[in-house]
Amino acid sequence: MTPTKRTFAFTTVDFAAIGINTFLAVMHFVFASDTTNLSLGLGFLAANGLTLAFAAADERGYIRQGTVLHFLRLFHVQALYAPYFMRVIALSQLVWGGQSFDSFFYRMEEAVFGTQLAIVVPETFGHLRALNELIFFAYFAFYALLCLPGWVLYLKRRYREAERALFTITASFGLLYIWYVFFPVHGPKYYIDELHARWYSDLDGYLFSWLMRTIFADANLAGAAVPSSHVAISTIATILVGRSVPRLLLAFVPITAVLYVSTVYIYAHYAVDVLLGIAVVPLLLAASGALHTALSRRAGAYAHPTADAQTAADERSRTAS
Numbered sequence: 001m002t003p004t005k006r007t008f009a010f011t012t013v014d015f016a017a018i019g020i021n022t023f024l025a026v027m028h029f030v031f032a033s034d035t036t037n038l039s040l041g042l043g044f045l046a047a048n049g050l051t052l053a054f055a056a057a058d059e060r061g062y063i064r065q066g067t068v069l070h071f072l073r074l075f076h077v078q079a080l081y082a083p084y085f086m087r088v089i090a091l092s093q094l095v096w097g098g099q100s101f102d103s104f105f106y107r108m109e110e111a112v113f114g115t116q117l118a119i120v121v122p123e124t125f126g127h128l129r130a131l132n133e134l135i136f137f138a139y140f141a142f143y144a145l146l147c148l149p150g151w152v153l154y155l156k157r158r159y160r161e162a163e164r165a166l167f168t169i170t171a172s173f174g175l176l177y178i179w180y181v182f183f184p185v186h187g188p189k190y191y192i193d194e195l196h197a198r199w200y201s202d203l204d205g206y207l208f209s210w211l212m213r214t215i216f217a218d219a220n221l222a223g224a225a226v227p228s229s230h231v232a233i234s235t236i237a238t239i240l241v242g243r244s245v246p247r248l249l250l251a252f253v254p255i256t257a258v259l260y261v262s263t264v265y266i267y268a269h270y271a272v273d274v275l276l277g278i279a280v281v282p283l284l285l286a287a288s289g290a291l292h293t294a295l296s297r298r299a300g301a302y303a304h305p306t307a308d309a310q311t312a313a314d315e316r317s318r319t320a321s
Contacts, residue, residue, distance in 0.1 A: 231277025
C-alpha cells in the first residue's frame with residue numbers, strides 16, 4: 001500500500017489552537033448581523049491559516065529546531081491569549097444580553113466569609129502604596145507565569161516537554177473560555193456599585209500600579225470571573241514548573257501566592273472565585289492530559305520524521321548529561 005502523502009506536520013498545540021479559533025469563529029458568526037463580529041470570525045479563521053502555514057512549512061523541512069522560526073511555530077498561539085480572553089467576554093455578554101450570575105456568588109461570598117472581601121481588603125490596606133505596587137506587579141506577572149514553563153523548557157532544548165507544557169496551559173485556557181461564554185460572572189468591580197465608582201482611584205502606587213490601572217481604564221472585563229483564570233492558570237504553571245524545572249519554584253510560589261491575594265485586592269474577583277480557581281485545577285489537568293494523549297496519537301501521524309529524530313537525539317543527550 002502506498003503511504004498517504006502528508007501535507008502538514010501538526011503538533012498537539014496546533015490542534016488546540018485550531019479548536020479554539022474555530023469555536024470563537026463560529027460563535028462570532030452566530031452574531032454576524034454585526035459586521036464587526038463577522039470580521040472577527042474571519043480573523044479567527046485566518047489565525048487557523050497561520051497555524052496551517054507553520055505546519056506545512058514544518059512538514060517540508062523549512063523550520064529547523066532551535067531557531068527563532070521554530071520558536072514562533074510552536075508558541076505563536078500565546079500571542080492570541082489576550083484576544084481570546086477579550087472576545088470571550090464580549091461573546092458572553094452577547095449570549096446573555098449583558099446579564100450575569102453575580103448575585104449567586106455575591107451571596108456565596110457573604111455565606112462563606114461573612115462579608116465582601118473585595119470591599120474590606122482594599123479599604124483596609126489600599127493606603128499602602130508599596131503594597132499596592134506589589135499587588136499590581138503580581139497581577140501583571142501572570143503573563144510571565146503562563147509563558148515561562150514552556151519557554152524555559154524550550155531554551156533547555158526539551159522540545160517535547162515544552163510542547164506538552166504549552167498544550168496543558170492552552171487547552172486549560174480553551175476549556176475555561178468555553179465555560180465563560182456560557183456562564184458569565186462579571187466580578188465585584190462591576191456588580192458592586194461602590195467598587196465600580198472607585199475604579200482603582202483608591203489604589204495608588206508606582207510603575208505597575210499605573211500600568212495596570214491604565215490597561216483597566218478602557219478594558220471590558222465583565223464576564224469571566226468564575227473560576228478565576230488568573231488563579232487556575234498560575235497554579236497550573238506552578239505545578240508544571242515544579243515537575244520540570246523545580247528551581248523556578250523559588251520565584252513561582254511567592255508570586256503566585258501574592259497573585260491569589262491580588263485578584264481580590266483589586267476587586268476583580270470575589271474570594272470564592274479564588275477557591276473555585278484552585279478547585280478546578282485538578283479537573284483542568286485531567287482534561288488537558290486526556291486531550292493530550294488522544295491528540296498525540298493523531299499528531300504522531302503528521303509529525304515530521306526529521307524533527308522526531310532530532311527531538312529523540314536531544315532527549316538522549318539531555319539524559320546522558
